[in-house]
Amino acid sequence: MRIIPPLGGGQWDFNPQIPEDTFLIDYYFVDGRGNCWPDLRAAQVRELAPGDCTLVGMGAVADFRSGFPEGARYQVAVWVEDLQGMEPGGVELGEAVLIRELQGKTPTQMQLYATANGLAAFHLRFKYCHRCGGSLESAESGWARHCRACGEMVYPRQDPAIIVTIFDAAGRLLLAHNTAWPARRVSLIAGFINMGESAEQAVCREISEEVGLNVKPEWVSYVTTQTWPFPQSLMLAYEVHLPADYPDLELTPDGVEIEWARWFARSEYLDAVVSGEVSGPVNHSVAAALVRAWLDNHMGTPVRI
Ligand SMILES: [Zn+2]
Structure with missing residues (x-):
């Protein structure tokens, strides 16, 4: 199974309608x-x-x-x-x-x-230099900034963050509502990776903090990545399959970031979307691609741990 998310998942594509000796197709x-x-x-x-x-x-x-x-x-x-x-x-x-x-x-x-x-x-x-406080100016055709006073170069960075599909042994998907989102929107558990932390550890920590499940690192497997420069994240997508003998599937949202969370079977999720009870992740996001893959039956199959 391979997911190609809309942003950053494939090669640059050429528009065959455009003659080879032209350029500048879109201005935005x-x-x-x-x-x-x-x-x-x-x-x-x-x-x-x-x-x-x-x-x-x-x-x-x-x-x-x-x-x-x-x-x-x-x-x-x-x-x-x-x-x-x-x-x-x-x-x-x-x-x-x-x-x-x-x-x-x-x-x-x-x-x-x-x-x-x-x-x-x-x-x-990034208006001012972190070394000397001098003014920064655009450099390298806009892909860096340069300090006029001390010469320091500053480059744009992407912050690594994890996002995770969590399935119970029946293939139900955990979806959560974040307090910062519009009412009824649901998506996956996600968060930034802390200094000194592996991506798998971040997955386990975020799940524990946000919905109270205890996940072992060996249950975490890699799925895909997606750049999300709104403004500067690199999303690392993982999935977790809880074993059939997982002791307690009850969710305890932290009440700070996650207002509520619940398990959805595919049919329950589709019914909830159709009725307007929930709306899915935002367009073009890796979360939307992962949920779509689950609905298409590519994910969520119980696995033996
Ligand atoms: Zn400087």
């Missing part, structure tokens, strides 16, 4: 907060102050200031360093759209927009 403003403005045109982008833009391409980087490379096939998202603080020279931005709710985009396009969002967030957050 992103603001580093998950929003984008999808109706920009090339002419509008060229009106922006040159230092405000970086192009995010097919594994390559083009610097807006040095012009557009020729002969390359790029799918491109554009970020601006601080959309709130700039006057985008005469550019009508129009309505913002949440990147993760864009429709009709390829996995590569979604990953480009997400990458651009992560870079924009990096530039928004």
Whole structure:
């Protein structure tokens, strides 16, 4: 079983509709907060102050200031360093759209927009040098920041986090509602990996903290990864199959992060979604891909430990 999540799960894809000698297929403003403005045109982008833009391409980087490379096939998202603080020279931005709710985009396009969002967030957050307090400026075509005073280079990082599908011996899936989410939304247990902690240990700790189950590291197995640059996470997905003799399946939500949690059989989950009792994980997330795989019967089969 192999899951290819929408963001970062496959190779960069080319759009066969685009002739090989053209590039710059999509222009998007992103603001580093998950929003984008999808109706920009090339002419509008060229009106922006040159230092405000970086192009995010097919594994390559083009610097807006040095012009557009020729002969390359790029799918491109554009970020601006601080959309709130700039006057985008005469550019009508129009309505913002949440990147993760864009429709009709390829996995590569979604990953480009997400990458651009992560870079924009990096530039928004890292204004001053951690060594000397000097001002940082964009460097390496927007993929780093540079201290004018001491020369320190700062690079964007992704924080490792775990997300886990937990199944009981009957193949039911544990879904939880986080206090920070809209009402009725459910998803998987997840959390950041602490300093000095392995991913498997983080899985066990998060499950214990959030719903009170005691999971042994040997029950944890790897599934896939997904970048989630909203603003800077790398999600490591695992699954846990509780053995048939697991003593107590009762869940005790921590009440801080997790408001409630329950076991769902597939039919129970589908009925709850149809009736509006719950809504599933957000589009394009690895959580949505994992839940979908479970519904498609690829996961959740009881295994002997
Ligand atoms: Zn410095």
